[in-house]
Amino acid sequence: AQSVTQLGSHVSVSEGALVLLRCNYSSSVPPYLFWYVQYPNQGLQLLLKYTTGATLVKGINGFEAEFKKSETSFHLTKPSAHMSDAAEYFCAVTRGGGNKLTFGTGTQLKVEL
């Protein structure tokens, strides 16, 4: 079975500051990893995904994440936060090419002036 742990249910940063959202996973097989963003009362939008190959993955809106197998981590970063980045972020894992996504508990990102 796989699982995802997101450290910090709430993260607050200043506009222009670095965003770092943490995600650690547990999987018995090579995982596929995802970051999704959810705005209030909306569905999920895919930010980026790691399947195989390059461990540094770039996504939309300036976000990127690095797959570190030795640390079983897939942290999400953005060099400079924007007010529009305020949202809920979910890390998710699936087994190989399997369909079932297991989500973390989410991190609420707040961006302050």
Added chain:
Amino acid sequence: GAVVSQHPSWVICKSGTSVKIECRSLDFQATTMFWYRQFPKQSLMLMATSNEGSKATYEQGVEKDKFLINHASLTLSTLTVTSAHPEDSSFYICSATMWGSGGLNEQFFGPGTRLTVL
């Protein structure tokens, strides 16, 4: 491309009534659709997986007679909450998959349906 819609976006009903939520893939044929439930300030919990033309597979703890899923076509799946009670109030989100590069079935999510049972 890869747009998934849900209808209605919100619904309020009386306790004891049934509510149907539709999930449609607008510009692709979905091999599989998923239904999730999300409580306030919490993560998404997978309720069931449905494939067109076959019975849905429910996750442990989800009552299949309570949450009826029908997947009549490659573009439409419906979730019916039968005899709804206040504890069924939640945000219901569907997703749909199609074959992607390298065989990864990426999930595309609908905008969600807010159900409030009075």
